[in-house]
Amino acid sequence: MLSVRNISKKLPDGRPLLRDISFDVQKGEFVGILGESGVGKTVLLRCINGLTKPDHGEVIMNGDGNPEKINEKRGKELRKIRRKIGMIFQGSILVKRLSVLENVLTGGLGRMSTVRSLFYGFTDGEVKRALEALNQVGIRSLAHRRAETLSGGELQRVAIARAIFQNPHLLLADEPVSNLDPKNTEMVLDFLKPLTEQMAIIGVFHVPKLVSQYCTRIIGIRDGRVVYDGAPTLSDHDLERIYGAGKTVAETSIN
Numbered sequence: 001m002l003s004v005r006n007i008s009k010k011l012p013d014g015r016p017l018l019r020d021i022s023f024d025v026q027k028g029e030f031v032g033i034l035g036e037s038g039v040g041k042t043v044l045l046r047c048i049n050g051l052t053k054p055d056h057g058e059v060i061m062n063g064d065g066n067p068e069k070i071n072e073k074r075g076k077e078l079r080k081i082r083r084k085i086g087m088i089f090q091g092s093i094l095v096k097r098l099s100v101l102e103n104v105l106t107g108g109l110g111r112m113s114t115v116r117s118l119f120y121g122f123t124d125g126e127v128k129r130a131l132e133a134l135n136q137v138g139i140r141s142l143a144h145r146r147a148e149t150l151s152g153g154e155l156q157r158v159a160i161a162r163a164i165f166q167n168p169h170l171l172l173a174d175e176p177v178s179n180l181d182p183k184n185t186e187m188v189l190d191f192l193k194p195l196t197e198q199m200a201i202i203g204v205f206h207v208p209k210l211v212s213q214y215c216t217r218i219i220g221i222r223d224g225r226v227v228y229d230g231a232p233t234l235s236d237h238d239l240e241r242i243y244g245a246g247k248t249v250a251e252t253s254i255n
């Protein structure tokens with residue numbers, strides 16, 4: 001499904017950020033990426049969806065038996081591959097003045113012609129699917145509310161409905177729950193997890209305990225390298241490898 005091969009990326013000042021990162025992800029996996037703030041997790045997700053070009057290495061998507069190198073594509077070709085990659089980024093991506101339903105529908109804009117999307121000419125079938133996606137995350141009743149009137153938890157559920165509507169092969173989620181209270185965090189993760197029946201999910205998280213609870217695999221990054229890749233249960237020793245000396249499970253679970 002996704003192959004990240006020997007990715008490296010330097011910062012504009014020449015400092016190496018990512019050094020030789022490799023991993024493969026298959027449909028059905030829910031991968032949690034852990035690492036200290038500033039280690040390069042967001043940059044890694046941006047390399048995966050082609051928003052940032054790595055200096056070396058390859059990112060290969062193979063969602064439908066037709067492998068494509070994302071790092072070599074640009075323009076129209078890149079946009080075409082990106083339609084198969086859903087994104088849930090913390091709080092940023094909804095259009096506030098549009099309704100919830102319009103936000104879900106326009107998440108699929110990449111797959112329409114520009115002219116059609118300009119006039120928001122959605123078919124009855126598309127509207128029905130979008131409403132079904134909202135129903136799946138329990139906010140069908142909010143379909144006609146303006147996005148700016150929703151709570152943080154509701155906004156994240158709209159973002160998930162949009163990803164369901166887009167039906168991607170791969171879903172990237174950058175800190176999808178970091179601003180949510182425990183109840184909404186659980187709800188959002190409960191909606192995300194079953195999506196792995198149809199796709200692979202890679203999420204960035206800051207709470208190892210949550211990752212152990214919901215993910216099928218953890219990738220830990222430190223000093224630009226993968227220092228842990230395996231089961232979603234971490235010992236104090238594993239946490240130390242990812243976050244440095246002195247961190248214990250108890251400490252990292254609460255922040």
Ligand SMILES: Nc1ncnc2c1ncn2[C@@H]1O[C@H](COP(=O)(O)OP(=O)(O)OP(=O)(O)O)[C@@H](O)[C@H]1O
Nearest residue numbers: 011012013017035036037038039040041042043044
């Ligand atoms: N376009 C850029 N120009 C200069 N520096 C950048 C750029 N993008 C990222 N960085 C730097 O690269 C480092 C890694 O950034 P990144 O956003 O990937 O961190 P992160 O692991 O996602 O951290 P956090 O957990 O805080 O979100 C940071 O020090 C950041 O300032």
Ligand SMILES: [Mg+2]
Nearest residue numbers: 041042043174
């Ligand atoms: Mg980040």
